[in-house]
Amino acid sequence: MRKFNSRILAIYATILILFFVFKSLTVPATFGELGWYRGDSVRESINLSQKFADTYQCFDCHVDEYALWSVGEHRGVECESCHGALKAHVLDPVNYRGVDEYLSSTAYSSTRDFCMSCHVKSTSKPESFPQITDEMGWNCLQCHDPHNPIEGEW
């Protein structure tokens, strides 16, 4: 009877030990550190690289543009809204000239199309937003400076 018990106990202990070995091999290192997930995944999320910079970083160099923009009607529009993702340019302004091919005016066939991407007339837009129709086909930049659109060269 005594011998039988100790053998069962030994088997149990072995299975338990094997289970813990298997568990520590398969469960990721930081799983359960912060909750029911891999703790490192949070840090990986935090450490992803940014492609957009912050508007204040632009004005370390582009002071003239700041002077125009900060008093104009477009002051609520941040730099990268029109110029695109330029973190790379902030980090290395010499080698990376910074033209974004999706958001900046280069993504559009003309600067007019670029302006119209916001200012085209639409019944769905709030009425207070300045909207124009496409009839005239003028070049917006003839009169408006995009950094300060009202105070352009009239």
Next chain:
Amino acid sequence: MDRRKFLKITLSTIGGLTGLKLEAKAIKTDYDWNEHNYTFVVDSTKCIGCGRCVIACKIENDVPLEPHYFRTWVERYSWYDGDILKVDSPDGGFYGFSDPDPDTDRKVKKSYFVPKLCNQCENPPCVQVCPVGATYRTPDGVVLVDEDYCIGCRYCIQACPYGARYIYPVDGSVESRKNTADKCTFCYHRITKGSKPACVVVCPVQARRIFDIEDAEKSIEFHEIMDKNRVSVLKSELGTKPRVFYIGIDSEVR
């Protein structure tokens, strides 16, 4: 092998693995998530449907540029004569919207844009259903996906009532994300460093705003917006407690 030797080997293996585990906790950040709590406000009365948020989000987060993969997208709700409601979102609003909707010659009575994104629910159904613990809600109020741990079972995509998740395609640019669930993270890599999410940065009319309500100043601003506007959340009846608040939408917006 005798019992003593066996025990010795097993114990030292366990000890060694524990050591390895402690070693692996090397990734360090000085961000304390207990000091932050993020809330998003979408003002539908300001949105002009330019789609810059959709483009910016795709660039910032390496979401494939081709249509139908979105972390955020813009919908247009239009009521036509005869009380007909039409909702459209051509390419998620990536190229903006044409006006009027080409499919109908009825007169538009009311129409506006509604930007959509993950609602970062306080009670997220997607986290509840994940069978492997690959998605979770952080104490600062963001639901994240562990792309290394996700098995791509798509259960969370079924569970999300807002359609905020998608499967990252195998031809996408991020190797570790292929065939796993992907979603809006409020640009977690940006907000944890004090920057605004990419969509908030590029929005030309401040229709999208983010507030850290643990920050005294931002909290005052947030509560002022809550007090002065008529605010709602999407599908409040589901009890998910969304953390994205909408200004100026009808109950038809869901």
